[in-house]
Amino acid sequence: MSQFADVILPLPLHKYYTYRIPAELKENLSTGSRVIVPFGRKKYYTAIVIFTHNHAPADYETKEIISLLDNEPILRRPQLKFWEWIAGYYFCSVGDVYKAALPSGLKLESETLVSPNPDYEENPDNRLIERESILLDTLSKYPKISVQDLEKESGLRNILPVIRTLLDKEALFITEQIKRKYRPKTETYIKLAFGPEEQEKLRPIFEQLAPAKKQLKLLMAYLELSSFMQRGQFKEVPRNTLLERADVSSSVLSGLIDKGILISYKREISRLDTSGRSAEPAHALNTVQQKALDQIFHSFKDKEVTLLHGVTSSGKTEIYIHLIQEVIQKGRQVLYLVPEIALTTQLTTRLQRVFGDSLAIYHSKFTDNERVEIWNNLLKDKGIRVILGVRSSIFLPFRDLGLVIVDEEHENTYKQQDPAPRYHARNAAIVLASMHGAKTLLGSATPALESYYNAQQGKYGFVELTSRFEDIQLPRILVANTQELRRKKQMTGNISPLLLDEANQALKRGEQVILFQNRRGFAPVIECKLCAWVPKCKYCDVTLTYHKRYHQLTCHYCGYTCEVPRQCPACGHTEIDIRGFGTERIEEDIAQYFPDYQIARMDLDTTRTRKAYEQLIEDFEQHKTQILVGTQMITKGLDFDNVSVVGILSADTMMNFPDFRAHERAFQLMAQVAGRAGRKKRQGTVILQTAQPEHPLIQQVINHDYAGMFHTQLKERQQFSYPPFFRLIYIYLKHRDETILNSVACSYATRLRQVFAHRILGPDLPPVARIQSLYIRKIVLKVENNASMAKVRELLYQAQDDMLKDERFKSVTVYYDVDPM
Structure with a gap:
């Protein structure tokens, strides 16, 4: 029988830790189970069991697992393998992946509690200072209190140093308690104290309640809500619904409960919106869409991944819906990834219409309790078949994934930046799908160069949609030469006369306008x-x-x-x-030009909450607002029928960014935002403001020439050894002391050149070389696509370990960004 368990801790540790399994837990504990374990001094964490065995570690004494949290594992078989792949490929620990993958509500952690020492007496030689006295006085009112609550109650800030000194003086004690984050949602229900088979008891109750008019009214409301009038049933009824229907106070209800006529009890309910939505048939596809769908099915016969390159407004979403239907009819599950929460808001309505309650949404604007419920629903097979979500959705416990759709696959928001794991959801989703034996469909009007290259080389299947839905023409793109306009003093503000004129005509026709500026603030x-x-x-x-x-x-x-x-x-x-100028400035300027129209702004400042996102989109869809000003959030596949004019206010800042992907990204942003114009009724108009109208990239945007941009960029990438011909790894070093950082960065780069030779560039200063008081240096490693990532990782870690043996460099932070965006 196994005596030991290796576990993952939610910490950046590059090895698993072994714990003893208590005799009473041996029978139920298995791979994927959550357990509480001690780690460090008086700290407790929720760990996940990787495997059980009989071999005690040789280099440390094992501690015992404290408790088992679940009777069944909370992870499915492929998940741990997937976590290990992410940790290995993206150069981080499995603990980092665990922290990113599991909703916080499933990670119990210890909370520090402070309690006063009743035997403490102040020493005349070591008197308390004022802050210590205030803290002890506050503490004396409680047997135990958390550090956060003690800070609130005492009115002091930054109390940890004070607690430390009081601890040294033995004036207080510190203990740890396990804090459970997830709480099931409960609701109070009411039902009759007897069943429908005893209906004869109702007559004497009516006679008894004749003088108590309000109680009788409440009982009648219950019978109506409980389906007694229609079907002779005595169903349970939510307490709040009953009181609202009867329009009486809670004391009236208490009276009926005290008389033993009604009983009250709590029941666990779901936080998910499962309101019994019935599914409707999907819209029929037109000839072009049906042909594309058939080509995708054909491609899937011999390709694991297929790229759907469809121009904006070509009807890709309807094709996705038909694909999803095929998969779930076979009893399998679908993951539909989108790059931005704003997109889920619009897509939800379309998908719910077809898939009803078998659809669930998953993203960070949901509460942690809601995310735990979705996790548990999938784990226990309670009916979810389709997940619509952002990048973190790849970590959910799918039973049998049959299809992964990565919509707008070119978007850089699929890449996690900080903290680790710095994974790319598109690439990770392809690996996840292969682990389930599923297919992956990548969709975009402006695919990532790497994806398009893989399709051209035959690694991926390739399907094209070259015409818009109902053959509406792609928008005409007009250029406003801002340099010339300013020279002639025809443009003093930030909006060209051409854009103002086109916007004015559109608004007079009852149409809507979008203005794109990729910088928030005033x-x-x-x-x-x-x-x-x-x-x-x-x-x-x-x-x-x-x-x-x-x-x-x-x-x-x-x-x-x-x-x-x-x-x-x-x-x-x-x-x-x-x-x-930023979006806030544009919002103010445009209000002066068009005072009679409603204006909304969509950027990080105005969309902090889920409701704020939804409200902005809903108001624009319902034409409550006529002009929408926004950052790149508005470029991500949003579908507005009535938009006829789009203004791109500053094309030059996007093109001039110091990055090898700047031109690709600028083309994608401009083409995507242009695609918001003229989606349903007629050809739209895009006004592109630039000081470089003859720039080749501007001409490619005007002509909707993705292939031209692709071939231009591909030549440059091949010449300078960039993706898709080479794989990039950025190595970042951080420290508070710039001198130490420069020394360690040069030392590390020298060591790496001994191994990787000319493949190492730097160290250099990144565009922002100091963040939160930490100086930053960057080393670039270019490795051939066929190089072993496991070997590269081993060589990098070995050089890092050799470097950190120097005492001066111990406090330097080193991390890696594989396939950076």
């Missing part, structure tokens, strides 16, 4: 008119962005904010100029 910079001083973040190497609504300067990297100075802190001059 202005990227404010500057002193006299000495050109520009405010910078205290903790990051970036200028602060001016947000007029809050009249403050904000760092978009660390969140630092400060007031706008009344005078320049460098020279004392009082005139401070605003330079550049």
Whole structure:
């Protein structure tokens, strides 16, 4: 019988830890089970069992598992294998993957509790300072209190140093308790104290309640709601629904419960929106769509992955729906990935119409309890067949995945940046699908260069949709030469006369307008008119962005904010100029041009909550707002019937970004936002504002020439050894001391050149070389596509371990970004 279990802890540890299995847990404990284990000094974590065995570790004494949390495992067989693949490929620990994969509600952790020492007496030689006295006085009112609550009750901030000194003086004790995060949702229900077979008891009850009019009214409301009037049943009824229908107070209900006529009890209910939606047939496909669907089925016969390259508004979503139907009719499950939460909002309605309650949505704007319920529903096979979600959905416990759809597969939001694991959901989804024996469909009007290259080389299947739904023409793209307009003094603000004229005509026709500016805030910079001083973040190497609504300067990297100075802190001059423009500035400017129309703004500042997203989209769909100003959020496949004019306000800033993918990404953004115009009624118009109208990329956007952009970029990538011909790994080093960081970065790069030779570039400064007071250096490693990633990882870790043997470098943070975006 197994005596030991190797477990994953939710910590960045590069090995599994072994624990003893208590005799009483041996029978029920298995791979994928959650257990509570001690780790470190008085800390407890929820660990997941990897496997059980009989071999005690040789280098440390094993501790015992404290408890088993579930009778059955919470992971399915392929999940642990998938976690290990992600950890191996993306150079992180399985603990990092565990933290990203599991909803927080399934990860119990210990919470620090503080309690006073009743025997403590103040020592005259070591008297308490004021903060210590306040803390002890507050603490004396409670037998035990959490650190967070103690901070609130005492009114003190940053109390951990004070607790530490009081601990040294033995004035208090610290203990740990396990904190359960997930709580099932319950609701109070009411039913009769007897069953329908005893209906004769109702007559004397009516006579008894004749003088109590309100109680009689409540009983009649119950009988109506419980289906007694229609079917002679005594169903349970939600307490709140009953009180609302009867329009009486809760004391009336208590009276009936006290008389033994009704009984009250709590029942666990789902947080998911399962309102018994009935499914409807999918819309019939037109000839072009049906041909594409047939080609996808044919491609899936010998290809695991197929790329669907369909122009904007070609009806890709309807093709997805028909594909999903085929898969779920075979009893298998479907994962439908989208890059942005805003997209799930629009797609939900379309998918629910066809798939009813077998559809579930999964993303970070849902509460943690809702995410746990979706996890448990899939784990226990309670009826979910289709998951519509963002990148974290790849970690859900699918029983039998038959199809993965990655919509807008080119989007860089599929790549997790921080913290680890820095995985790409598209690439990980392809691996996940292969583990389930499922097929993967990638869809986009502007595919990633790597995906399109794989399709051209025959690695992926390839299907094209070259015409829009109902043969509506692609939008005409007109260029506004901002350099020439400013030179001729025909454009003083941020919006060209051509765009204003086209927008005005569209609005008069009752149509809608979208304006795209890929920078939030009012202005990227404010500057002193006299000495050109520009405010910078205290903790990051970036200028602060001016947000007029809050009249403050904000760092978009660390969140630092400060007031706008009344005078320049460098020279004392009082005139401070605003330079550049963000979405907030455009919103204000356009309101002056079109005061009679409703304007909405969609960016990170206005979409902090799920409801905010949904409300913005719903208002625009229902024409409550006529003009939508937004960042790249508005480019991601949103479908608005009535938009006829789209303005791209600053094409140049996208093209000039210092990154080898800048031109590819600029083309994708401009083509996608242009695709929001003229989707249903007639050809739309796009006004593209640029100071470089003759730039080859601008011409490719105007001509909707994806193939031209692809071949231009492919030549450059091949010449300079970039993807898809080579694989990239960025190595980041961080430290508070810039001198130490420079030294360690040069040392590490030298060691790596001894192994990888010319494949190493750097160390260099990234575009932002300091964030949250940590200086950053970047080393680039280019490796051939056929190189063993396991061997590369081994060589990198070996060089890192050799470097960190130097005491000066112990506190340096090193991490890796594989296939960076």
